[in-house]
Amino acid sequence: MSCLGARPTSRAEGTEAVARKEPGKVERIAADLRAKIESGHYPPGAKLPSSAELQAAEGIAFQTTREVYRVLERDGLVVTHMGKGSFVTPFLGKITRDGTGRYQPAAREAGGARGAFEAELNRLGLVYKPTPTDVSRERPPREVAAALGLHHSAKAISRRRVMRAGRDEADQAEGFPVQIATSWFPIDVAGGSRIEDQDTGPGGSKSRLAELGHAQRRVRETIEVRFPSAVEAEALGIPEDRQVYELTHHASTEEGRVVEVAVHVMPASIWRFSYTWELDAD
Numbered sequence: 051m052s053c054l055g056a057r058p059t060s061r062a063e064g065t066e067a068v069a070r071k072e073p074g075k076v077e078r079i080a081a082d083l084r085a086k087i088e089s090g091h092y093p094p095g096a097k098l099p100s101s102a103e104l105q106a107a108e109g110i111a112f113q114t115t116r117e118v119y120r121v122l123e124r125d126g127l128v129v130t131h132m133g134k135g136s137f138v139t140p141f142l143g144k145i146t147r148d149g150t151g152r153y154q155p156a157a158r159e160a161g162g163a164r165g166a167f168e169a170e171l172n173r174l175g176l177v178y179k180p181t182p183t184d185v186s187r188e189r190p191p192r193e194v195a196a197a198l199g200l201h202h203s204a205k206a207i208s209r210r211r212v213m214r215a216g217r218d219e220a221d222q223a224e225g226f227p228v229q230i231a232t233s234w235f236p237i238d239v240a241g242g243s244r245i246e247d248q249d250t251g252p253g254g255s256k257s258r259l260a261e262l263g264h265a266q267r268r269v270r271e272t273i274e275v276r277f278p279s280a281v282e283a284e285a286l287g288i289p290e291d292r293q294v295y296e297l298t299h300h301a302s303t304e305e306g307r308v309v310e311v312a313v314h315v316m317p318a319s320i321w322r323f324s325y326t327w328e329l330d331a332d
Contacts, residue, residue, distance in 0.1 A: 076114055087122075098137060122136075126139060127142070129287060139226075141228070145215075145322070153301075155257065178215065179224075184208070185246055194313075198309075210231070210233075229317075230285055230314070231312060235309060240255075255310065256310075265304070274296045275318060286315070294317055295314070
């Protein structure tokens with residue numbers, strides 16, 4: 051039975067009504083996939099249903115399937131590779147960067163670790179995957195040169211690499227990128243030392259600086275949140291609309307000289323920062 055005076059629904063209005071309901075479908079389907087990921091039904095690295103498969107199984111529009119995966123990507127649970135499909139992110143959880151304790155010698159050298167990053171992974175039960183380091187002498191960015199007390203045209207030692215983690219120590223091909231790290235050192239401080247080698251040895255570059263008489267005693271770090279460049283997103287295996295932390299690290303000696311500037315680009319979905327301070331008594 052129809053109501054007197056009711057106006058027939060146009061095709062456009064019907065489409066708008068369906069579109070208004072779609073966000074509810076997006077949330078429901080994303081929640082279902084999230085539960086399957088967290089329960090282990092889809093383990094880390096597993097391939098998820100294709101857009102066509104999800105579209106057919108759920109009776110939804112293609113655009114809706116894209117929105118479902120975008121929700122999971124923003125949550126850091128899913129990575130989509132163009133032409134390959136959507137996959138559960140290789141690492142579910144957070145890597146905690148202990149900003150106050152990670153540079154203590156006992157922490158960065160624990161278990162023979164080659165620095166604080168490897169030691170952090172070891173504590174999570176992950177494996178550090180050594181990657182080639184691009185070591186060179188080149189002009190640093192102007193702000194880095196200024197921090198190191200160098201003329202803007204002077205060169206410094208640069209160490210640049212994409213740092214990876216994994217679970218299988220024996221399989222060097224296994225693993226996933228977790229940050230891009232670029233460190234700069236004055237040539238008069240570190241030139242000709244192991245800091246210009248691929249492997250800087252136990253404790254990493256900070257231990258080598260200490261052996262050279264330039265032990266780091268003060269650290270200042272600044273953190274910004276931004277979107278990655280296309281090159282950074284590709285290197286980290288994340289979409290360009292996934293936010294990253296840019297952490298800039300200045301380390302100085304007891305005398306106040308800055309002997310290292312490092313810039314770390316880190317996916318916000320897998321990193322958290324922890325800092326502890328001792329306060330003066332009232």
